[in-house]
């Protein structure tokens with residue numbers, strides 16, 4: 550919990566968690582804002598569900614998944630209820646759909662922290678933040694296309710250029726039943742290599758397919774493919790999704806081994822992967838259809854689809870691409886006060902109320918320190934209140950990136966800054 554540093558212990562954030570501080574948090578909020586705006590344009594409303602739910606809600610993600618069997622933060626509360634911290638966003642959203650029965654199709658997006666007791670490593674934390682979206686109550690393949698485009702266009706908007714779309718179909722119930730048998734027989738043929746994990750293969754033959762174990766990669770590569778077992782109806786649906794994606798400019802790559810790590814998936818599954826990251830660790834976000842989950846939670850039949858994308862992962866990809874998300878400047882102006890009366894209070898108040906982002910220094914600091922604070926603040930302009938100029942009704946404005954100075958009438962400073970267009974987006 551704490552690491553000894555002499556007389557007093559210093560507390561640190563728990564293993565696998567991290568603090569997000571300015572200026573990183575500027576990019577963070579910029580990413581969230583852009584996602585919110587894109588979701589609004591696509592007709593999605595924000596949904597907020599509790600950070601914890603009854604354990605059984607998340608147990609629906611599947612006994613054979615790591616998320617449920619190894620990584621759940623579950624606990625018994627003071628009222629003897631078994632609860633769990635949310636490991637992902639879909640189960641709680643479907644629980645809310647079943648509970649409130651909104652009009653379908655229900656189109657929602659979310660931003661929320663998720664908790665998984667994973668081995669911390671690059672891009673894998675015990676608390677991560679996910680942006681995601683779900684549409685519950687439609688099986689139209691055009692919804693699949695819309696969902697994938699909501700995600701793909703978002704990456705484009707924040708400046709990622711090296712992400713590629715990978716898709717697969719898990720087929721319908723008939724397809725999966727047929728395929729499970731074929732796959733199980735295949736795993737039995739390789740029981741010697743699977744060892745004790747053959748029990749896992751029996752419980753869910755698909756789970757072995759998304760294993761990253763190096764010694765299994767050959768048998769995984771040679772395993773029978775679900776695509777060869779798709780029913781006619783499932784194949785037609787998948788073709789429609791692929792055609793729709795191509796119609797709006799995507800070039801989907803089909804990966805027959807993409808099965809995703811949660812048990813609720815049916816039909817279309819997809820991931821965006823970044824070529825800027827190493828293979829196996831390169832997923833920025835993904836999702837798919839889960840047409841049976843509402844019924845499994847005691848709700849009405851409600852075919853659904855969604856995706857999630859981790860903000861930490863996005864920032865890593867952005868860093869690896871050396872691109873993106875130039876967050877808008879945090880401040881339009883920084884006020885420097887040498888008068889020490891109400892003038893600075895009034896000016897800052899007026900600028901802020903007019904919609905500008907403004908900060909100032911406090912505590913009668915020296916002029917040099919104030920200008921240095923202005924430079925560090927990242928503001929576009931420094932605005933100085935100096936005695937002689939102020940008496941003549943002007944303030945001194947410096948463009949902090951170039952050093953260019955202007956004398957501007959105090960009475961018109963707000964419009965002067967606004968008209969110059971301070972915050973390029």
Ligand code: HAM
Nearest residue numbers: 637639673674677833834836837855856857858859862
């Ligand atoms: P997931 O693939 O488990 O899917 O997670 C989605 C994304 O969340 C990942 O691609 C990654 O960006 C991020 N993520 C997951 N685990 C971690 C972690 N430990 N540390 C950092 N980032 C992480 C889901 O969660 C599904 N609910 C997606 C979905 C929505 N499917 C249908 N609707």
